[in-house]
Every structure is written in C-alpha cells, then in structure tokens.
Amino acid sequence: MKINGQHYRTIWLAQDGWRVVVIDQTRLPFRFETVALGSAEQAADAIRSMVVRGAPLIGATAAYGVALAMRADASDAALEAALALLGATRPTAVNLRWALARMRGALASLPATARVGAAYAEAAAICDEDVALCRAIGEHGLPLIAEIAARKPVGEPVNILTHCNAGWLATVDWGTALAPIYLAHDAGIPIHVWVDETRPRNQGAALTAYELGSHGVPNTVIVDNAGGHLMQHGQVDLVIVGTDRTTAAGDVANKIGTYLKALAAHDNGVPFYVALPSPTIDWSISDGLADIPIEERAAREVTHLSGLADDGEVRSVRVVAPGSGAANPAFDVTPARLVTKLITERGVCAASVEGLAQLFPDLASRGTVV
Ligand SMILES: CSC[C@H]1O[C@H](OP(=O)(O)O)[C@H](O)[C@@H]1O
DSSP: OEETTEEOOSEEEOTTSSSEEEEOTTTTTTOOOEEEEOSHHHHHHHHHTTSSOSHHHHHHHHHHHHHHHHHHOOSHHHHHHHHHHHHTSOSSOHHHHHHHHHHHHHHTTSOHHHHHHHHHHHHHHHHHHHHHHHHHHHHHHHHHHHHHHTTSOTTOOEEEEEOSOOSGGGSSSSOSTTHHHHHHHHTTOOEEEEEEOOTTTTHIIIIIHHHHHHHTOOEEEEOGGGHHHHHHTTOOSEEEEOOSEEETTOOEEEETTHHHHHHHHHHTTOOEEEEOOGGGEETTOSOHHHHSOOOBOOTHHHHEEEEEOTTSOEEEEEOSOTTOOOOOBOEEEEOGGGOOEEEETTEEEOSSHHHHHHHOHHHHTTOSOO
16 A cells, blocks of 8 residues: 555565565554564564554464575474464464465475575465455455445445454555455545544554555544444444454454444444455354454553653553553454355355355365465
8 A cells, every 4th residue: 555655565575685574563653664574583573562463464474484484494393483483473363374374385395495485485475465365355345335325415425434453554455344445435435434443452543544544535533432322323334344263154253342343233234344355264163252262462452552642752651540450352253143244355245154155165165274
C-alpha cells in the first residue's frame, strides 16, 4: 500500500540482499520506523513482541526467519532448531505453522549447500502469493459492499465496522478484511468505516485508522463496546473482520472481542463477514472452541497504555489501579453459526464444511495445514 505516495510492502529484503526489513508496528502511527532482521532469533523476537503481527505477516516473517537461519548454518540440526524457535513464538495464527511447514517441505530434502538459496526463494514466493491472495479477497469481497451501496440513497456511504487490524499491515500487502474496503473506495463507492480501537494493543486505533487515513478512506474510531449500540441504531450496514485461524467447519478465531461483535451483528440482522486467505484455514480441526489455542499475552498490555505525549514523546502509562492484576486472552472464537459468509481468494462461501470444501476440494481432502 502507499504511505505518502510511496508504495510499501510490510516485509522486504535489505539492499545487502540478505537481511529482512520490516516496519516496526509497535511505533505506528506516530513513528514510521523499520527494522532490519539479521537472524532467526531477531525474526522470532519481532513476532513475539508484535513488531510484526497479523497472521499472514507472521507466516511471511517466520519464512524469512528460516532463510536467515540457513544463511548462518544450513545443517539439519539448524533447520530443525529454527523451525522450533519460530514455531514457538505465537500459538494462534495457523499461518505460522503453514509457512514453517512450507519451508520444511522446500528444504528438508535438499543438500545443505542448496538450502540458503531455496529458503530465500520459498520465503519470497510465500510473500508474492500472499499479495495475490489478498488482492483476490478484495475482488471477491467488493460485490458484497457494492450490493449494499446499490440499495442506499445516492452518495450515502456504506457503513462498515471492522475489528483490530486486518489491513495491509497484517499481511504482505492489501490486507484481508480491508482489501474489499480499499477496492470499494477506489471504485468510487461511498464508504465509511467504524474502527474498533481494539484494546489492549489498539491495533484498530493505531493501525487500521492509520491505514485508512493514509488511503483517504473516511473512518471513525470507536471504543470496542460501542459497536452493538451502533448496530441497534441502524448505523452499521455490514461487519468485515480478519481471522488468525479458521477451522474446516468455519469456526473463526480472531482478535479478542470479535465474538461479541458477531453476537451483536446476529442480534441486529447485520451481515458478519470474515475475510481470509486459505493458509489461514486449519483443515485438521473442526471445533474451534475446543481445538484452537488462544494466546494469553502479558498483563502489562492491559495495565499500561502507550501513546504520544504532549511533548511529542511516545510513553507508556499505567491505566489500572495499582495492585490489580489483569488477564489478557488475545483471541476468541466465533462459532460458524454467527458468520454470514467467508470471503476467500477463491470466492465467497458459507462458513461450513460444505462451503469450504466446495471452494477448496483440493485442500479439504488433505485434512492438513499444508
Ligand atoms: C489478517 S490477520 C489479522 C488478524 O491478526 C490480528 O492479531 P494480532 O494483531 O495479535 O497479530 C487480529 O486478530 C487480526 O484480525
């Protein structure tokens, strides 16, 4: 996507041809800073600390983390160690497992001498594929926005609610939930986006609002608890969110709070769409509540809030009473029954075994992540 007229992906090779450059998303929106990753350990740290985040981007970063590891030591032991290190960074986004399985499949049978080149090539292919998958999600999601626009008075915007950040910053480019929004805006369809701030890390207020503002898409940040009220008052025409892992039966794990939005949407007859590329589907499980691991992050993410102080410095302040602890589940699971449709790179389908198998017979039949 473009920032100040310059096109960016979220991950790219440095001019030295081997270090991997990422945008430090913990510094956005107030500072646009990049980090050059030079080792698998640095890639793992970037994922754990959410310098990079978003299921597809986590996978892409892990893939390049394996390439960095192979550059240092292309032995079997080093490959296994890198896969284990990167696989242990964050538990919920299945794209991480998918990408690491792709890298293992591309490298394990090669001689060590061939692994570095093959690793960088496979990581680059994963990134290029993600761009194409997300663009296709945009194209398949666009009609869902256009059909609502066609029913509204000329010029009246389609009001879309989204949760967390499932934009280009969560992927290599385009995003998932935001891809149809970008294409609708670019097609001249009047839209307005309600942006859930998305506590505790504020990916909505800090990242989605930053993305949409940079692209000229009208948007309003709201507290996480306002969405249901807006839906009750007819101010939301549809909800589009991303996902970190969706089961073969259409249960959706996404940022904490998504389930509550889905309940409110269901209660108010508001379409609730989930946008995802196929590497986000875990074909090996059906029951999301039982089988999707939910990441528990540090309590400090809840007890403290960071932002831009009046003196221009980015600071962190405590916002919870001293002595009180905090629980911080980072995701929740929305059952398929609350999902109107899934928007994928191959089209729109029901959130069901049948719906997904119809679009992905080749992948559903395997029953594995890759
Ligand atoms: C397109 S994946 C976006 C997905 O990832 C976010 O989680 P996190 O910021 O913790 O990596 C959130 O669940 C988004 O919907």
